[in-house]
C-alpha cells in the first residue's frame with residue numbers, strides 16, 4: 001500500500017474546524033481506496049505566532065519540505081492585525097510558502113451546482129444547469145514581481161513604475177498546466193491576454209499557441225482581457241479552462257468566484273515543481289479566509305476545504321478516482337438538499353446542518 005505524506009496546516013479562525021472534516025474525508029478515502037496517508041500537523045499564521053513566535057515557524061516549513069503536498073486551512077484574524085505587515089499571518093506565512101516552494105500555478109475552480117444557482121448574482125438563466133470554470137493563473141511572474149519597481153519623485157512629480165515581465169519558459173510551464181487540466185475536463189482552453197496593446201501579450205499568445213500543438217485534443221481560443229471580463233458575465237457557461245497571467249488572473253478569478261456565488265464552496269490549488277506523470281508539488285486551500293465572524297460556532301461550510309483535498313489527491317498524488325469520489329460525494333449531498341448556514345435559504349426540500357454534520361454526510365456518501 002502506498003503512503004502519502006501530507007503536511008496539515010489548519011491555521012486560524014474556521015481553519016481548524018473545516019480541516020477536521022477534511023481529515024475525516026481523507027480517512028474515508030484511505031479505507032475505500034487502500035491508500036495510506038501520513039499527516040504532519042503544524043502551526044501556521046496566527047496560531048504560529050502565538051505558539052512558536054512567527055507565522056511560518058521553522059518546524060512547519062520543514063514538515064512541508066518533507067511532505068508530498070500541503071493541505072492549508074486559512075490564516076488571519078483581528079488578534080494579529082496590528083502587527084507589522086510582514087509579520088502578520090497572511091504576509092508572514094502564505095507569501096513565504098509560495099516563494100519557498102515556487103508555487104507558480106494557481107488553480108481556482110469556480111463551481112456552482114445546479115441547485116445553488118440562486119446564490120449567484122448573475123441571471124440564473126445564464127447558468128442553468130450550473131457553472132463550472134477552472135481559472136489557471138500564473139502566480140510568480142508578471143507585474144507583481146517584475147523589476148524595476150519605483151514610487152517616488154521623477155522629473156518634478158510623484159511617479160510610480162511597475163514592470164511587467166514574462167519569460168517564454170514561465171509562459172510555457174503555466175500553459176502546460178492549463179492544457180493538462182483541460183484534458184481532464186471539457187478539453188477547452190481560453191487564453192487571456194492584451195496582445196493588441198502589450199508586448200507581453202504577443203509573447204503570451206505566441207507561446208500558448210506553441211504549447212497547444214502538444215495537446216491536439218484540446219481546443220484553444222484567445223480573448224483580450226477586457227472582452228473576457230464581459231464574456232464571462234454574458235455567456236459564463238461557454239468557458240471551460242481560463243488561462244491568464246498573474247494580474248489578469250487575479251481579477252478574473254475573483255469575477256468567476258462571484259459568478260459561482262458561495263465562498264464556502266470554492267477550493268484552490270497552488271502548484272510548484274512538477275513531478276513524474278503530470279503531477280505537481282502543491283498547496284491546497286479554500287478560496288475564502290478564516291471567517292472570524294463565524295469562527296468557533298461550528299457552522300462554517302467545510303466543502304471548500306474538502307474540495308481542496310480532492311484537488312490535492314488529483315494534482316499531487318495522482319489519485320484521480322479518489323478525487324472524483326470526493327467531488328461526487330459533495331455533489332450528492334448538495335443534490336439531496338443538505339446545506340450549511342451560508343447556503344441555507346429555507347427552500348423546500350433542504351436541511352440546515354452544522355460543520356460536523358456536513359462532514360459526516362459527505363463521508364457517508366464516500
Ligand code: NAD
Pocket residue numbers: 014018073074075076077078090094263264265285287288289290291292293294299300301302304342
Ligand atoms: P473571509 O473569506 O474570511 O470571509 C468573508 C465572508 O465569507 C464572511 O462573512 C465569512 O463568514 C464567509 N465565509 C468564508 N468562508 C466561509 C465558509 N467556509 N463557510 C461559511 N462562510 C464562509 O474574508 P475576510 O472576512 O475578508 O477575511 C477574514 C480574515 O481572513 C482576515 O484576517 C484575512 O486577512 C484572512 N484571509 C485569509 C486568507 C487565507 O488564509 N488564504 C484569504 C483571505 C482572507
